[in-house]
Amino acid sequence: MPTQEQLLSVIHTQTEIIKLGHDLNAVMTLIADKIQQITGAQGAVVELDEGEDMVYRAVSGGAAHLLGLRLARENSLSGLCIAENRILYCEDCENDPRVDRQACHRVGLRSMAVVPLIHAHEVVGVLKIYSDQVAAFKLRDLKLLSLMSETFAAAMYHATKFDAQVLYKMATQDSLTGLANRALFLDCLRQRMSLAERQQQSLNVCMLDMDRLKSINDQYGHRVGDAALKEIATRLKATLDDEVVIARLGGDEFALILDMNTDRNQALLTMQDISQACDAVFNFEEMSLQIGLSIGLSVYPEDGVEIETLLECADLRMYAQKHQRKQQGINKNHQVGLQA
Structure with missing residues (x-):
């Protein structure tokens, strides 16, 4: 017993x-x-x-x-x-x-x-x-x-x-944003990597991290922080095609799986569109909040053939870009994170 x-x-x-x-x-x-x-x-x-x-x-x-x-x-x-x-x-x-x-x-x-x-x-x-x-x-x-x-x-x-x-x-589904959650994202990534391997195609994966969420939560409370997260999700859905898997992994982390027909140059243009859309000021109630995303891109199989390797590569590039954004103090017209 x-x-x-x-x-x-x-x-x-x-x-x-x-x-x-x-x-x-x-x-x-x-x-x-x-x-x-x-x-x-x-x-x-x-x-x-x-x-x-x-x-x-x-x-x-x-x-x-x-x-x-x-x-x-x-x-x-x-x-x-x-x-x-x-x-x-x-x-x-x-x-x-x-x-x-x-x-x-x-x-x-x-x-x-x-x-x-x-x-x-x-x-x-x-x-x-x-x-x-x-x-x-x-x-x-x-x-x-x-x-x-x-x-x-x-x-x-x-x-x-x-x-x-x-x-x-x-x-x-992520209960706050309505996006795919971590489990569904990893499920989709496994399936698309398997398909890309069979068809000998590349696959672009992005890790995204929302800027300034902690400071928004600390200054205005989690209600405002949640509203900012939902706004990021809305902007991502408005910017990206239906074929793109958009997920919130938890906290301030988001991730994307781009369509397999997307090459690296197209992926870079897509990332620039995301940056432009998500860096715009968020007007909530009587507040004007500066939000944005730091982005890292990795490519299968060039950057790795295992999920963990691919995500770690995108993660490192995303954090490198986040560091660059903090150093330069810029919120717009920044370069997408591609170098570790």
């Missing part, structure tokens, strides 16, 4: 979920974090069922780098968990015919437990804990996993009483 301390942790999680309100993405992340901590698992994942795939929509611990990962539902323990609507435990993936062994190797797990997540009487995904050790989990861990899945179901009920499509939207 779970210890008293573990049960208290589950109750505390329920209290924290109430504070998060209808932000389903934050709820999923919290639940992944808590079940990983409570059970001592190496990692924890909330996987949502999206057609033929299971998609990692919230991750914790050793699974952090797998956010947005898309795996085939067929011949997987998660898929079987959904089909049978019951908790399943794999003590050793090397000797269990129910699992996708190749996917297990990709994630780096040896044992795992999965429990179905139910919304409106329908199984919409699974909550998974895993370890790189054989037979890492005991009966009490499975009971805790089941308790946490019930907590998640209650949270989803209060977050949305609509259909699965609305649930998907809430799980993949």
